[in-house]
Amino acid sequence: MFDIVKQWKWYDWAMLLLRMVACISLILTFIELRDQFTLALWVVVLWELAAFSVPWLCLLLNHKAYWVTETVISGGISIYLTSIFPAAYLSFIVPAFLMAANSSGIAYRWTGPVTIVLIPLLIKLYAPSTNLILMMVHVALAFAFGFAFHLLMVNHRQNEIIRTQNTVLEQYLSQVERVTLLEERERLSKELHDTMGHTYTAVIMGLESLRSTAADAAAQHKLSDLLELTRTSLDEIRGYLHELDSPQEQLPLVQSLRQAAEEFGRNAGVKVGLRVLGDEYQISRQAKMTFYRCLQESLTNSVRHGHATRMDVLLQFELQQTRLEIQDNGRGTARIQEGFGLSAMKERASRLQGQVSIHSDSEEGTVVTCSLPRALKPADDVIKLMLVDNEPFVRDSLGMILESERDFEVVGRAEHGLDAVNMCEELQPHLILMDLEMPVMDGITATQSIKQRWPSIKVVILTTFEQKGKAVQAMRSGADGYLLKTMEPRELAEHIRIVIRGGTLMDPSISAKLFEGDASDFLEEKTVIAPLDTSAPESSPLRVLYDLTPREMEILQHLSKGMRYKSIAMKLYLSDGTVRNYASALYAKMGVRNREEAIEAANKAGLI
Template sequence: MSSSSHPFWQSLTDALFFYGVSFALQKGAAAINGIKQKLTVINEQYSILEQYSSQIERMTLLEERYRMAREMHDTIGYSYTSLILGMETLRPHIHSNEGEVKLLGMLELARTGLQDIRRQVHQMDPIEDALPLDRALIQLIDDFKSNTGVRLFFRTMGEPYPVMKQAKLVLYRCLQESLTNASRHGQASSIQVILQYDPAQVMLQVQDNGKGKEQIQYGFGLTGMMERLSALQGKLYIDSKRDEGTMVICTIPNQTNEGSQQIRILLADDQPLIRESLRLLLGEEKDFQVRVAGTGNQAIDLCEKDKPDIILMDINMPEMDGMAATKMIKETWPGIRIIMITTLEDISYAAEALRLGAEGYLLKSIHPKELAATIRLIYSGGTMISQDVAHQLFQHQNVITALNPYDLTERELDVLHGLTEGLRNKAIAQKLYLSEGTIRNYISSIYLKLQVANRDEAVEKTKNEHLFRS
C-alpha cells in the first residue's frame, strides 16, 4: 500500500512544483510585458522629439526629470509629506519628554528622507538650513576674510529669533554683495557687520572705510539686492560719501509674529490626510481662520461665498485642477492672493502658476511655522517661491531658447506693452484681470531683466531696441 502510494504523492508534488514555477513565470512575463509597453511608449516619445531641432533635443533630459517627478508625486512624495504632517499633529498629544524626543527624531528622519529624494535631481540651497542666520553669516565672513585679508568685525544686537528660510537666504546674498562691493570697488581695508534683531524686523548693516561715492549707481548687483528684499517687503538703504566709506542697511519685517488682523485662509487639496493635517496645524495660529475644499470647483464656490484673503491651492485635484481654478479665480477676484502648494518641485507648473498670477509657489514639506510666516508675508503684499524651485527656474532660462532678447515671459510682455502705452499700474491690472500687487511684481521682474531702474528707462529701452514690432 505504501509503495504504491509513493509515486502518487511524488507526482502530486511534482505537479504542484511545476504549477508554482509556471505561475511565477506568468507573473514575470506579465511584468516584463508591462515594462516593454512602457518602454515602447517612452521610445515613441523620444522618436518624436528627435525630429525637432538640436536646441529642443537639449530639453529632453529635463522633460524626463519632470516626468519622473510627476510619477513620484502620488507615491513617495505624498507618503513622506503625509507622515510629516501626521506626526506634526501628534505633538499636542505627547506629554513626556521621551516621547517628544522620539517624535522629533522621527520627524527629522522623514524630512531627511524627503530631502534625499529631492537631492537626487536638484541642487541644494547654498545655505545650510540647520545653521541659524548669525552662524551662516559668520561662516560667510570667515571665508571672505581668509580669501581677501580684509579686516571684518561682526556683532549681533537684540534677542535672536528664528528667521524664515527665504529671509535668511536674502540677507546672506545681500552680505555677499556688500562685502564684494566694499572690497572690489570701495577698496576698503576694514568692514563692520551688525545683525540686529528687533521685534518688528531683522536688520543687516554693513559699513566700510573705503573710497565711497557721492552718487550710487544701481547696477545688476544692487538691483538684485533691492529686488530680493522687495519680494519679502524688505528695504535697502545706502549712504555713501567720498573718502568716508559706504553704509548698506537691509531690513526685512519679522513675519514670525502673529498679526492683529484675522487672515481668512482657504485650503484646497484633494488628499484628506494632508488637507486635515494642514488645517489642524494652521488652526493653531491665532490670527488664521481656515476653511477647506477638496476640488477646484469647491474652491471657486467658497470664493464666491466667503471671499478668502489667501488660498493654499494644490495643483493635482479632480474635476478642476489647481491651475484652472487659479486662472478662474484671478480673473474673477484678482484681489485674492493664491499660494500654490505641491509635493515635489516642477518648474513647468511653477512657471505657469506665476504666469497666471499666483503670489507663491511652495513645497508641502515646508515647516509649519515657516508656512505660517509665508502666509503672513503674502497677505501683507509680498511674494514667495520655494528656493529649490526658484533655483531651477533660473537654471531653466539657460536651457530654453529665448523667445526674445531678455527672456521676458508672455505676461511680462503684456505688462511691458501697457507701460509703453503710458498706462498706470491700476489700469494694467484691470486690463489683464490681475491685482495691482501682481502687476508690481511683474514690473520689478521686467526692470531686473532689462537692467533698468525705473519706468521711463524701461519704456525708452523698449522703443530704442524695437522690442515690439509695429
Template structure:
C-alpha cells in the first residue's frame, strides 16, 4: 500500500483531500447533533469512519470494488442520516463527484443512474420534504463535474505516457545514430584496409624483389626512397584508420558505460546508478561494443517493458571474467520472453565465449548479467609460431608485415596452398596455422582435417571472406578453432590468434549470422534440426555427447584440444539453451530430443 501511495500524482491527493474534508465535517456535525441520533454516537462515528476508509482501500485495489463500496456504504450511511436529518442528503454530493471521477469504461452505465436518479429517489422516500428533481439537479451537476475531472486525469496520464515514449524514442534515435556512424566507420575502415593497405603492402614487397636487379648506386637510392615513401604512406593510412574510431570506441569501457547511463537518465528521466569494481583491463573493440550494446538494450527494456524508475549498473573486472550487471526495480514478469535485441546480445556474447543471463520475477524487477572471459595477459617470453597459408602472395606478405610489429607473433612459414601447409606443419611445427578456404590442390577444409588428424595440438584459425556456409560447417566438424574475416583490424586479428593459441575458440559475428541463416533456410537432418531448434552449435552438441558418456570437463578438454574454461563455457551455454540446471538433466533432455545418441 505504501508503494502505491509513493506513486500518487497531484489528482490522487486532491481526491483524498476532498474525502477527508467531507468525512471530518460529517463526524463533527454528527457530534453536534448527537441528541437526534437513533443509534449510539460511537456506533454512528464508527460507521462514518468505515464508510470513509473501506472504499478508499478498495480504490487502491480495483476501481470496480471502490464504486460498489462507495455507493453501498457511504450511500447507505447518508440514507440513514437523511431519515433523521433531511438536510444530510447534501453529504453525498462529494461522493457523487468522486464516483464519477473514478468510474471508467462501462461502469458509467450504472454509476450515473444510481448516483443521479436512484439515490435521490431513496432520499426523497425517507425525507419527502426534499424535492426529488431538485436533488437530481444537484447530483447531476456533481456527477458532471466529477466526469470532467476524470477527463482531466485521463488527459494528464496520456500526456505523461506520450512524454515518456518520446524520451524513449529520443534515446532510440540517439542509439541508432551512434550505431549507424559506428557501422559506417567500420565499413570504411575495412574497405581502406582491404584495398589501400593491401595494395601498399604488395607494392612494397614487389619493390623489395627488384633490389637484386638494380646494379647502380643511383637505382638503389631511388628504390630506397620509393620504399621509404611506401612505408610512410601505409603508416599514414593506419593512423587514419585509428583516427576513424568513434569517441565511444576510443574511450575506456568505464567512461563509455557511465556516459551512456547519464545520457539515458537525462532523456528517460530514470535514475541510473553506475559503479565499477576492480582494475580495468584492456578489452578488444568487439568486447567493448558487446558491453555497450548490452547496457543499451537492458536500459531500454527496463523502462519500456518493466516500467522501472531506478536502475543499478555494476561493472566488475575480475581475474578471469569481466561482468556487467543491470538491475532494475521494474515490475518483472512471470516468464521471460526474448526479443530480437536480447537474442542479438546473447549472440554477441557467445561469439566471445561469454554469455548473457536474465533473471526476473513478478514484482521483483529484472537482472541482466553479461559475462565475457578476460583475455589472458601477454607473457613477456611468449612466442607464437605462425604458419600463413593463402594462394594470394600479397595477402601472405601483408600478414607477415602486419605481424612484424607484434614481438610475440613470429611468422615461421608461408604456404601457397593446403598441401604445402600440411608439409610445412610437419617440418616447422607451428603453434597456429592461418588458413584460407579456397586454395588450389588441397583446400582449407581438407587441410584442416589433415592437420588435426596428424597434429591435434596445432591450432587452426580460418581467415577468409566467408562466402560458402557449407564449407564453414565442414570446417567446424573437422576441428577448426576459429573463424575471422580478412577485413578484421590488425589488433583484433592479433588478439584472436593469442586467444586461439591459449585454447579458446572464436567465431566472427558476421560468420555466425550466416551459419544461423544456413540452418533457418535449409532442411537439416532430424538431429541437426532438433539442435537448430534450440540454437545449439556443433561444438555444443559434441560436448553434450561426451557429457552424456560421463566424461569430466577436463577429460573433454583434453580430448577436443580445448581449455577447461572453454569447455565449461560451451556446456553452460548448452544448459541455458536447453533450459536445464545440470549435466544429468542436459543429457536426458538431449537424448529425448534426439540431439545425441
C-alpha cells in the first residue's frame, strides 16, 4: 500500500493536504463549540478522524470502497452537523470535491447524483431550515471543480505515459539502429575474412608452388614480387577487419555490460542494477557480443512489453560456464511468444554451445538467463595449434588458412606421430590436428600416447578415411573429434573452437555409418567417446542419449527427493529462476513435460 504512496504525484499530495486541512479545521470547530453537541466531544472527534482516514485508506486499495466510505462517513457527519448548525452543510464541500477528483472511468454517473442530490436531500430532511436549492448548487459547483481537477490529472498522466513511451521507443530505435550497424559490421567483417582472406591465401599458396618450379631467374623474381604484393594486400585486409571491430568488442565484458545498463536506465527512466559474482576471466569475442546483445534485447523487452520499472542484472563467472541473468518487476506473462529478438538471442547462444531460457509468470515479472560454457583457452584468447601430417603441402596449406584466424596460432608442424609426441613436451599446444596414416608412428598410436601423458591437450583427427572402424579406434584412443579433409576451412575453424570449449565432434558422414551399425555397439562406443557423470550406472544406455550435464543431474537428484525449486535454489546457492531454467532444459532433453514424468523416466533409465 505504501509503495503506491511513494508513486504519488503532486496532485495526489495536494488532495491529501486538502483533506488534512478540512479535518483539522472541523476538529478545532468541534472543540470551540463542544457545549452545543448532543454527542460527546470525543465521539465527534473520532467520527471526524474516521472521515479523514478510512476513505483515504480505501482509496489506496479499492475505488468502490472509497466512494462508499466517503459517502457514508463524510456525508453522515455533514448531516449531523447541519442538524445542529444549518450552515454546516458547507462541511460537505471538500468531500464532494474529493469524490469528483478521485473519479475512475464512468463512476461519476452514480457518484454525481449521490453527492449532488441524495446527500442534500438527507440534509434537508434532518435540517428543514436549510435552502435545498442553494445547497445543491454549492455541492454541484464543488463536484464540478473536482471533476475538472480530475480531468487535469488524467491529462497529466496521459502526457506522462506518452513521454515515457516516446522515451522507450527512442531508446528501442536507438538499440535497433546500433544492433543493426554492429551486425552489418560483423557480417561485412566475416564476409571479407571468409572470401578475400581465403582467396588471398590460396593465391599465395599457388604462387609459392609456381616459384619452386620456375627455372627462369626473371620469372622467379617476378613471382617473388607478386608474392610480396599479395602478402601486403592480405595484411591490409586484416587491418581493415580489425578496424571494423565494434567498440563493445574492445571493452572488458563487465565494463561493456555496465555501460549498456547505465545508458539504458538513463534514457528509459528506469532503474537497472548490475551485480557481478566470481572472478572475471577472459571470454571469446563471440561470447562477449552474445551477452551484450542478450542484455540489450532483455532490457528493451522488459520496458516495452512488461512495463517494468526496475531490472536486476546478475553476471556470474562460474567454473564451467558464464551466466547472465536479467530479472524485472514487470507484468510477466504465462505464455511467452517467441519473436525475432528472442529467436536471435537463442541462435547466438546455440552457436557457442550455450542456451537462453526464459521464465515468466503473470504479475511476477520475467527472468531471462543466458548461459555459455567457459572456453578452455589461455588468458590471451589465442588457441595454440599443432599440425601433424606427412604431406608438407597439406601442413603449409592448413597453417596458412588457420593462421588467418585472429584467435589461432600454429606453434608447430610435425610429419609423423613420433615427432608430434616429442614436440608436445616443449610446445604444449591446446589442440592437435592429426592425420591417421603416417610413417614411423600413425595417428591413432600418437593420439593414445599424447592423451596418456597430456590429457588436457585436445586431439582432432583430420583425415581422408571414412571407415567406421578407423573412427571408432580413433575415438577410443582418446581423440576429441574425427573430421575429414574435404570440409570447408571456415567450418574447420568453427569446429576447432567447439572442441576447445569442451565439445566432441564427428563428421556427419561417419556418424551416419555408425548409426547404420548395431545399436548396442554404437551406444557402447558412444559411452567411451562422451562419458557423462560417473554417478549414473554404466549399464544404462539411456543415460548417454539424454546427454545431461553434471548440474542437470544434480537438479534431477534433488527433484527426485521431492524438493521444490526454491529449496533447491537455496541449497545450491542459485536463484529460483536459474533452477527453473535448469529444470526446463532437463525436461526438454528427456522429452517430458513435468517433474513427475522426469522422475519416472529417470528411474527407468537408472539415472537415480
